[in-house]
Amino acid sequence: MNYYAGVDLGGTNIKAGIVDESGKVVCKDLTPTNAGRPYQEVIKDIADLLNKVIAKSGIDKSAIKSIGVGNPGTCDIPNGIVIYASNIDFYNVPMRDEMHKYFDVPVYIDNDANCAALGEFYALDGDVSDMVFITLGTGVGGGIIINKRLYTGYNGTAAEFGHMMLKQGGIECSCGTKGCWENYASVTALIRITKEYAEKYPDSAVAERCKDGVSGRTAFEMAKMGDSGAKSIVDEWIGYVATGVVSVINLFQPQYVVIGGAISKEGNYLLDPIRAHQMKNAYSQIPNHTQIAVAKLGNDAGLVGSAFLGKGEI
Amino acid sequence: MNYYAGVDLGGTNIKAGIVDESGKVVCKDLTPTNAGRPYQEVIKDIADLLNKVIAKSGIDKSAIKSIGVGNPGTCDIPNGIVIYASNIDFYNVPMRDEMHKYFDVPVYIDNDANCAALGEFYALDGDVSDMVFITLGTGVGGGIIINKRLYTGYNGTAAEFGHMMLKQGGIECSCGTKGCWENYASVTALIRITKEYAEKYPDSAVAERCKDGVSGRTAFEMAKMGDSGAKSIVDEWIGYVATGVVSVINLFQPQYVVIGGAISKEGNYLLDPIRAHQMKNAYSQIPNHTQIAVAKLGNDAGLVGSAFLGKGEI
Numbered sequence: 169m170n171y172y173a174g175v176d177l178g179g180t181n182i183k184a185g186i187v188d189e190s191g192k193v194v195c196k197d198l199t200p201t202n203a204g205r206p207y208q209e210v211i212k213d214i215a216d217l218l219n220k221v222i223a224k225s226g227i228d229k230s231a232i233k234s235i236g237v238g239n240p241g242t243c244d245i246p247n248g249i250v251i252y253a254s255n256i257d258f259y260n261v262p263m264r265d266e267m268h269k270y271f272d273v274p275v276y277i278d279n280d281a282n283c284a285a286l287g288e289f290y291a292l293d294g295d296v297s298d299m300v301f302i303t304l305g306t307g308v309g310g311g312i313i314i315n316k317r318l319y320t321g322y323n324g325t326a327a328e329f330g331h332m333m334l335k336q337g338g339i340e341c342s343c344g345t346k347g348c349w350e351n352y353a354s355v356t357a358l359i360r361i362t363k364e365y366a367e368k369y370p371d372s373a374v375a376e377r378c379k380d381g382v383s384g385r386t387a388f389e390m391a392k393m394g395d396s397g398a399k400s401i402v403d404e405w406i407g408y409v410a411t412g413v414v415s416v417i418n419l420f421q422p423q424y425v426v427i428g429g430a431i432s433k434e435g436n437y438l439l440d441p442i443r444a445h446q447m448k449n450a451y452s453q454i455p456n457h458t459q460i461a462v463a464k465l466g467n468d469a470g471l472v473g474s475a476f477l478g479k480g481e482i
Numbered sequence: 483m484n485y486y487a488g489v490d491l492g493g494t495n496i497k498a499g500i501v502d503e504s505g506k507v508v509c510k511d512l513t514p515t516n517a518g519r520p521y522q523e524v525i526k527d528i529a530d531l532l533n534k535v536i537a538k539s540g541i542d543k544s545a546i547k548s549i550g551v552g553n554p555g556t557c558d559i560p561n562g563i564v565i566y567a568s569n570i571d572f573y574n575v576p577m578r579d580e581m582h583k584y585f586d587v588p589v590y591i592d593n594d595a596n597c598a599a600l601g602e603f604y605a606l607d608g609d610v611s612d613m614v615f616i617t618l619g620t621g622v623g624g625g626i627i628i629n630k631r632l633y634t635g636y637n638g639t640a641a642e643f644g645h646m647m648l649k650q651g652g653i654e655c656s657c658g659t660k661g662c663w664e665n666y667a668s669v670t671a672l673i674r675i676t677k678e679y680a681e682k683y684p685d686s687a688v689a690e691r692c693k694d695g696v697s698g699r700t701a702f703e704m705a706k707m708g709d710s711g712a713k714s715i716v717d718e719w720i721g722y723v724a725t726g727v728v729s730v731i732n733l734f735q736p737q738y739v740v741i742g743g744a745i746s747k748e749g750n751y752l753l754d755p756i757r758a759h760q761m762k763n764a765y766s767q768i769p770n771h772t773q774i775a776v777a778k779l780g781n782d783a784g785l786v787g788s789a790f791l792g793k794g795e796i
Contacts, residue, residue, distance in 0.1 A: 242768060251768055298636050312733075314628055321735025322612050325766040328732040335650045335661075336725050345728075345763045347649075411650050414659075418642040419626075419733065421635025449659045452639040454556060454565055 171227055173273075174475025175214055175237040176280065179203055179255040182210070184217045185468075186225045186232065187475035191290045193468055195225035203256040208266065210256070215270035234274040234478025237263055238283030238470045245324040248277050276477035280470050282318050282327065284463075285311020287473030288426045291464045298422040301463070302329055304409065304429040307342075308350035312420070317480070330354065334412055352408035355384035355431055358401075362387045365401050372397045384431050392437065406438065410445035417458045418451045428463035435462055485541055487587075488789025489528055489551040490594065493517055493569040496524070498531045499782075500539045500546065501789035505604045507782055509539035517570040522580065524570070529584035548588045548792025551577055552597030552784045559638040562591050590791035594784050596632050596641065598777075599625020601787030602740045605778045612736040615777070616643055618723065618743040621656075622664035626734070631794070644668070648726055666722035669698035669745055672715075676701045679715050686711045698745050706751065720752065724759035731772045732765045742777035749776055 169188055176183040178201060185196030199217045201210065214237070222229060241253025248264025267275045278286075285301035292299065302310040308330035312319040320326050330350030331343050338347030351357055362382050366375040374397045377386060387405070390398030413425055432438065443460055450457065465472055483502055490497040492515060499510030513531045515524065528551070536543060555567025562578025581589045592600075599615035606613065616624040622644035626633040634640050644664030645657050652661030665671055676696050680689035688711045691700060701719070704712030727739055745752065757774055764771065779786055 242766070244768075314633060319628060322737040322772065323735050323766065323768055323770045325768060326733060326735040328765045331732040331765040332646075332729045333649075333725050334647055336648055336666075336722070343763070343765050345725075352650075408650070411647050411659075415646045418645040419640060421637050421640040423636040449657070451642045451645040451657050452556070452637065454558075454637055454639060456637045458636065 169231065171232045172475035172478055173218055173222070173232050173235040174283075174471045174473070174477075175218065175235065176283070176470035176474055177201065177210075177214065177237060177239050177256070178280070179240055182214055182217055183471055184214065184221050185471045185475065186221060186227060187472050189479075191287075191472055191476070193471060194227065195221050196468075196471060197221050197224065201256060205257075207258055207261040210258075211261075211263065211266045212270075215267065218271070232273060234276060235267060235271055236276045236278070236283070236474035236477030237267065238280040238474035239263065239277060240280050243277050243279050243324055245276075245278055245320060248275060250277065274478055278318065278320065278324075278474070278477055281309035282311040282320060283473035283477065284428060284465075284469040285313060285327070285426075285473065286318055286476050287465050287469035287471070288428060288463050289313045289316075290472065290476055290479075291469075292424060292426070292461075296423045298420070299424040299426060300329075300416050300420050300422045301426045301428060302413070302416065303463075304353060304355055304427065304431050306354060306356050308354050308412075313422075318477075329412070329416065332412060332415060334408065334415075349408075349412040353405070353412050355429065357408070358384050358387065358405045358431070361405055362401050365397060369397060374398050374401070388431075388434055388437070403441070406441045407445070409438075410442040411449075413442055413460065414446055414449050417446060421452065422458055425458055425460045426463055427460065428469065432462040438462070483545065485546045486789035486792055487532055487536070487546050487549040488597075488785045488787070488791075489532065489549065490597070490784035490788055491515065491524075491528065491551060491553050491570070492594070493554055496528055496531055497785055498528065498535050499785045499789065500535060500541060501786050503793075505601075505786055505790070507785060508541065509535050510782075510785060511535050511538065515570060521572055521575040521577075524572075525575075525577065525580045526584075529581065532585070546587060548590060549581060549585055550590045550592070550597070550788035550791030551581065552594040552788035553577065553591060554594050557591050557593050557638055559590075559592055559634060562589060564591065588792055592632065592634065592638075592788070592791055595623035596625040596634060597787035597791065598742060598779075598783040599627060599641070599740075599787065600632055600790050601779050601783035601785070602742060602777050603627045603630075604786065604790055604793075605783075606738060606740070606775075610737045612734070613738040613740060614730055614734050614736045615740045615742060616727070616730065617777075618667060618669055618741065618745050620668060620670055622668050622726075627736075632791075643726070643730065646726060646729060648722065648729075663722075663726040667719070667726050669743065671722070672698050672701065672719045672745070675719055676715050679711060683711060688712050688715070702745075702748055702751070717755070720755045721759070723752075724756040725763075727756055727774065728760055728763050731760060735766065736772055739772055739774045740777055741774065742783065746776040752776070
């Protein structure tokens, strides 16, 4: 059996794990990132964590075919360099070369959303060759699989789904333009819509509930309990998600669109209205249409995907 | 030297040609489609035209390695079937099998926009692997090249760029939704914007000029002659084009976005503001960014691309 090592480098924690050929996480562990330190220190911690996980797994080091590192930022993938990852203060960090000081297997890098996409791709059933992964969280991100491989564009920065225009001239985006999809379809946007509703209807049950704080779950929980105001919030937000998903389908027509992020735990309560919107509004009139599914791997997607960066390469 | 035969089947004319390995059209001719006839008659005319072109070219039939047919509609590419092409009344037409009654070389089919994309791809200089082609005409269409091959999605209907959302809730689209890009960035939209301006400012030079009829060139011609009203029309329209192009770049990050359609003859007058918009608004902050260019082949793009459907396949 071949094994692949993966590292999910985040703003808060470094996660490392060993994944077998089938995509099963054999062993994993984590350590704080302590972001802001020189990259050499962070990468030494990655190496120490990885060695610890390998030792704990009992797998012979020679069975580990490659190491993949998922990074929270933009990467020069062919050269193994993290160009920038501002939340961990990494700028032009030679990740691959630094990792090679500790390990002599091939090292691959990519960004975290692409790694999560690859992980979710390998978790799909059946013979799938094209998939788009969309993650709904603080922002909207994702990854593209074409012909069973990550498609990252000419410069490694493709799949910025959050910055696909949804409503030109709309809400101002962190990127400087107005109306990007992530200002409507992120969980941040769902929270904003919930708060706006509470302000507009201060006597509503939603407003009462919001006094205890608002999360992405607030409106979903209340809608499922039958509150019509919460239902209108959820409908509006899912409408924005669905509109962008239909754009993605009209462009890519993948076999699967997989939706990730914590909110994807809503399952069919989230997906059914998106599917209805697809059936009504997607452009293609032919019967074999894109399947929409929720992510399966949850927090392990980045780990499995980073490990599998080397799968098929070697 | 190998040669490839291409057919560009349109609503008005059937064009056929022989293309050499370098992409040069060696010989071509056309005949009316006379749309509405049984497909067997149309395809017999395709075969007759192709045989005529082959004879005229003086090329030995054995040097022609494949035939490609570009169709004005949705295709089942692997099975060689035109699923529907309403403007020529083709529904589930077994194009490949019918063509094989006349020719015993491999026959490939795809839709016309994909063929034009492939033609323009082969016309690019340098070693390019990823390109997005966008054609601005009555609607907005296009094609996607990934890894030097057409990417047509799981079901052959990808690259419907015109039906990417630009302004949710905006202008009603023929597809049934509101705000699709083609309602803002097509030449049809440019004409609408020009007419709206003329109605709003009946004493303007634009309104005076519109009395003689309006085309996609009207506002461009007047803007270039210094008319500020026409300039505002062109600016608005190019703004819509550019916003969609930036979405495409944020998703695909191809080496090239190539813009086709008759309006692309405006060259840098069209491209420079799009490039400025890209520099300001595209998400990626890394230096190696997508090049934006106009199409080179014009009306021959579909012919060259359809011929080259077989290139690399055999």
